[in-house]
Amino acid sequence: MDYSKLLQVILDIAEEMLVCGAEVSRVEDSIERMCGAYNCTRVNAFIITSNIQVTMEDPDGNIVTQIRRIIRSDVNFDKLDYLNDLSRYICRERPDVPIIREKFDNVMSRRDYPTWIAYLGAALIAGGFAVFFGGSFEDGGASAVLGVVMLAMIKFMSRYEKNQLAMMFIISFLSGLFTILMMTTGLGEHKDKIMIGGIMLLIPGIAMTNSVRDMLTGDIVTGTLRLTNSLLQAAAIACGFALSLMVTGGGAL
Numbered sequence: 001m002d003y004s005k006l007l008q009v010i011l012d013i014a015e016e017m018l019v020c021g022a023e024v025s026r027v028e029d030s031i032e033r034m035c036g037a038y039n040c041t042r043v044n045a046f047i048i049t050s051n052i053q054v055t056m057e058d059p060d061g062n063i064v065t066q067i068r069r070i071i072r073s074d075v076n077f078d079k080l081d082y083l084n085d086l087s088r089y090i091c092r093e094r095p096d097v098p099i100i101r102e103k104f105d106n107v108m109s110r111r112d113y114p115t116w117i118a119y120l121g122a123a124l125i126a127g128g129f130a131v132f133f134g135g136s137f138e139d140g141g142a143s144a145v146l147g148v149v150m151l152a153m154i155k156f157m158s159r160y161e162k163n164q165l166a167m168m169f170i171i172s173f174l175s176g177l178f179t180i181l182m183m184t185t186g187l188g189e190h191k192d193k194i195m196i197g198g199i200m201l202l203i204p205g206i207a208m209t210n211s212v213r214d215m216l217t218g219d220i221v222t223g224t225l226r227l228t229n230s231l232l233q234a235a236a237i238a239c240g241f242a243l244s245l246m247v248t249g250g251g252a253l
Contacts, residue, residue, distance in 0.1 A: 003058040020080035122147040126197035135193030142188030143197030169236040176244025
């Protein structure tokens with residue numbers, strides 16, 4: 001067996017697990033178990049949010065090392081569930097590399113949810129939180145419209161802007177302007193409640209949760225990096241909405 005190719009496909013699985021929202025400790029454990037299933041020893045996996053490093057010793061005593069740079073983030077628990085199943089299958093059956101590659105490609109080619117479901121979810125989340133935090137049903141309707149617009153901006157900008165902080169700031173600023181525009185046309189009663197509903201679509205809640213879980217499991221560096229990045233994103237979101245209020249003279253909520 002070509003253990004370099006084996007480690008390559010294992011890293012492909014690990015990368016996608018990390019991108020889909022898995023915590024670092026789970027990904028490290030999956031790597032070690034998959035490598036160990038093929039009688040590889042001294043498996044050392046080190047992962048942070050933007051980097052995977054794995055070194056192992058194959059049965060012939062050769063040291064194999066690979067490094068992977070992570071620049072994407074696309075939380076998808078459905079795909080993560082199938083990747084977890086694939087890792088368990090690898091540990092149980094120990095298939096050849098071409099079979100692993102085929103099954104991995106099948107997971108990655110799974111169809112996503114229809115676009116209309118994503119927009120419906122965005123509308124329900126934004127509208128629901130606007131009402132939950134004290135807004136009227138009219139505010140909920142306006143926030144639902146804002147949620148649809150925000151998701152459209154996220155899908156558009158994610159194709160061209162890879163800097164998450166810049167993207168969150170721009171989307172927040174434009175969303176704030178759109179909220180003010182809706183208020184001037186008579187749609188909605190309280191702009192703060194409408195904005196709160198929209199903000200809930202951007203808050204990096206999963207990243208914050210995983211950062212705490214990482215620190216509790218001993219991955220202090222990764223947890224700190226994730227927490228810092230989440231706080232910076234939250235600050236960018238707040239600054240974007242605040243700037244929209246300042247430039248339109250709507251600073252008084």
